[in-house]
Amino acid sequence: MITIADISFWGGVGVIGSSKVLIEQGEWRVLLDFGLDFQPGAGLFRGSVRPRPGQILKDRLRVGGAPWIPHLYRADAMAGLDLAGGSDGHTALFITHGHIDHVGLTGWVDPDIPIYASPETQRLLEALSDSGQGTEGGQAKVQALQAGAPLDFGPFRITRYPVDHDVVGASGYSVETDDGIVAFTGDIRLHGRHPDRSLHFAEQVQGARALVIEGTTLSSGFRHAQKPECDVDREFENCLAHTPGLVWMTMYPRNLERVEAFLAIARRYDRTILWPDSQARFLARWALGEAQALSDVIPTAIAEHPERYIIQMEVSEIPRLLEFPHGPGTVFIHSNGEPLGPFDPDYALLHEWLTLAHVPFWSIGTSGHASPDDLRLLVEKIHPDILFPLHSMEPDRLLPPPGTKRWLPERGGRRFSLA
Numbered sequence: 001m002i003t004i005a006d007i008s009f010w011g012g013v014g015v016i017g018s019s020k021v022l023i024e025q026g027e028w029r030v031l032l033d034f035g036l037d038f039q040p041g042a043g044l045f046r047g048s049v050r051p052r053p054g055q056i057l058k059d060r061l062r063v064g065g066a067p068w069i070p071h072l073y074r075a076d077a078m079a080g081l082d083l084a085g086g087s088d089g090h091t092a093l094f095i096t097h098g099h100i101d102h103v104g105l106t107g108w109v110d111p112d113i114p115i116y117a118s119p120e121t122q123r124l125l126e127a128l129s130d131s132g133q134g135t136e137g138g139q140a141k142v143q144a145l146q147a148g149a150p151l152d153f154g155p156f157r158i159t160r161y162p163v164d165h166d167v168v169g170a171s172g173y174s175v176e177t178d179d180g181i182v183a184f185t186g187d188i189r190l191h192g193r194h195p196d197r198s199l200h201f202a203e204q205v206q207g208a209r210a211l212v213i214e215g216t217t218l219s220s221g222f223r224h225a226q227k228p229e230c231d232v233d234r235e236f237e238n239c240l241a242h243t244p245g246l247v248w249m250t251m252y253p254r255n256l257e258r259v260e261a262f263l264a265i266a267r268r269y270d271r272t273i274l275w276p277d278s279q280a281r282f283l284a285r286w287a288l289g290e291a292q293a294l295s296d297v298i299p300t301a302i303a304e305h306p307e308r309y310i311i312q313m314e315v316s317e318i319p320r321l322l323e324f325p326h327g328p329g330t331v332f333i334h335s336n337g338e339p340l341g342p343f344d345p346d347y348a349l350l351h352e353w354l355t356l357a358h359v360p361f362w363s364i365g366t367s368g369h370a371s372p373d374d375l376r377l378l379v380e381k382i383h384p385d386i387l388f389p390l391h392s393m394e395p396d397r398l399l400p401p402p403g404t405k406r407w408l409p410e411r412g413g414r415r416f417s418l419a
């Protein structure tokens with residue numbers, strides 16, 4: 001029987017994050033990413049409003065925060081809903097990287113459904129889970145898929161390729177169907193430490209039937225060229241060289257390559273980075289032995305020698321600014337940590353506290369996402385028949401090159417035929 005492959009989008013439509021791309025052929029399904037909306041200032045569950053305990057998945061399904069896909073979820077988590085639960089043996093899930101907007105719903109997946117990711121992502125998710133930062137619904141079992149080694153699943157042949165993003169183990173995928181290859185970038189960039197990976201992926205999927213590409217930076221506000229990661233290291237070093245007092249910082253611990261670079265720079269300036277407990281546990285589990293918890297250092301030691309420390313701050317701990325010397329000589333470094341940006345209500349609050357304490361704010365970071373011109377370069381290199389810009393507030397700002405059709409993904413799972 002001849003079947004036609006189609007593709008539908010269950011997240012990432014008009015929003016940055018929550019990617020879920022479903023490719024179907026006959027009875028068979030490949031799902032790429034299974035993320036949770038992560039928008040601190042938006043969504044029905046935010047601030048103190050959380051899904052009801054014991055009803056979390058059901059609440060998400062009912063308000064449209066989780067996709068209505070049959071034979072995907074654990075039957076026990078969705079009992080009473082009119083949707084078939086449990087695996088039918090025809091679904092497999094592939095994860096591009098370990099950010100919550102790409103893995104956040106995996107805890108609800110039926111354990112008989114295979115979930116694949118890079119070995120680094122598998123390790124990252126285990127380290128997060130072991131340090132109390134696992135996914136809701138429990139920790140899914142993730143299998144490591146070697147780069148470049150194709151995996152056959154039903155009518156599909158799936159190959160994983162490393163790409164560069166601001167988290168270890170980021171991957172793009174090629175999904176071969178009877179109607180051609182669907183390539184998915186996941187989150188990708190060309191200005192990080194490994195642009196070669198992203199470019200190699202683009203070469204491998206050249207001429208794909210369809211390309212699903214992230215478009216985070218297409219939104220207004222991201223019009224400038226992106227700074228390379230090596231500039232971030234240099235600016236951090238420059239900041240330490242000119243700061244006589246305590247350094248406060250917020251960075252994203254999952255960006256482990258930046259963590260390693262900052263630890264090495266801090267060492268050169270005789271400073272110890274002090275982490276919140278859960279982050280110290282996570283870094284220790286990742287085998288960064290020198291991650292020291294803030295709670296292990298007596299506050300008087302910091303007060304006496306503020307020049308020896310860098311404190312990684314959690315938003316809930318902002319009042320600790322009052323505990324240590326502040327004012328001139330102290331700085332706050334924002335390096336892509338939480339609160340992530342002005343869209344998060346905590347961002348303004350952080351600034352109010354810093355103003356109160358007369359602590360200057362240094363923004364030292366760079367995006368995990370390709371600039372609009374780099375996106376365009378990737379699209380031109382791959383030159384697919386069909387282009388789907390996803391994971392973007394303004395996907396229509398990505399113009400296709402001549403010969404490529406652009407289709408805008410639609411909310412609610414409309415199927416696009418690939419034939």
Ligand SMILES: [Zn+2]
Nearest residue numbers: 017099101187
């Ligand atoms: Zn993302």
